[in-house]
Amino acid sequence: MEWTFFLLAGLIVLAGMVVLPIFFGAPWHPLMPHTIRRILNFVDIRPGETICDLGCGDGRVLMTAAKKYSAKGVGVEIDPIKVGLARLLVKLKKVDERVSIIRGNIFDFDPSDADVVYLYLTHQAMDKLFPEILKKLKPTVRIVSYRFCIRGMTPEKVSADKTLFLYQLTKGTEINNYT
Template sequence: MRRLNATLVGLVAIGLTTIGCARLTAPPPIPVAAPRLDVIWVASDLAVVMQMLRVAEVGPGDVVYDLGCGDGRIVIVAAERFGARAVGVDLDPELLRQARQNAVKAGVADRVTFREQDLFATDLREATVVALYLSPEVNLKLRPKLLRELRPGSRIVSHEYDLGDWLPERTVLVPLAERAHRVFLWRVPPGATLKPAR
């Protein structure tokens, strides 16, 4: 009986020690969720990028914002070929790293800025041109912000997707090997009012 009691006491002690050690072991790390992306970035062909910037009549006096800029191609081309200052906004840090490297390679790092932030939190009041290649749903959700923050006369140019019932001033087709891509242009109307960002 003593031997059985000693064995039981030993097993209980081992069990308690194991439980105690388990409590001392750090819990597995909780993964940090990446920011939820409204759209997955897809690169615009250079021919489409050039047409977007031409249709928007981008020039040296412009500040171009690309919302969902990915690797920075619209921002870089706006600075390199059209002389504009430009700002790219994206949530993907890896794409932004590539964009910054691409700007250095293109020699325009001093005229472009890349921001890791949500496009809905971005202050657009400085922009004279906003470039979009998002989705129909995101464009519609973004429309009130564009009208609220952009100055009258500012241009909005979108690859492929419109802004709902706001008819574009101009629509251009860009024929590529696989299909024709649409480029839309709008100007913020004079009745739109610039309101302070919150």
């Protein structure tokens, strides 16, 4: 009887981690390490740059940016369980001097210090985030979006498989063909 309680509680927590985020931006979908490296290479992350991950989940994109590319990272996540997991992983990977995880809502966060903004959000979440976030970003910021383009903006670069979209504010915000 006791094990069924823990099994049920675990399933509820797991369902909450996957289903509830749909209402806040996107479901949690942890990326494979080779995909994370592909994203960071695509955006050309450089040593000392600050990358901001809006909806960072377990923070793996930021940890890879810090460890392999000597970047600094700031992650924003609304789910307290993922925040705790991300903070624990940051400590275990020994990148806590370069990566910070903030529990908060991406729609309230100020990413004005970011050199790079990474997004893995649905169109609906990005429609709500843009164009409001553009007012807060540096004119030199690079925005990389995985799987979903930013409607109303023209990407500077699109991966061959059309899963990565790179935007630069200096390039304008024309309507694109990828929506």
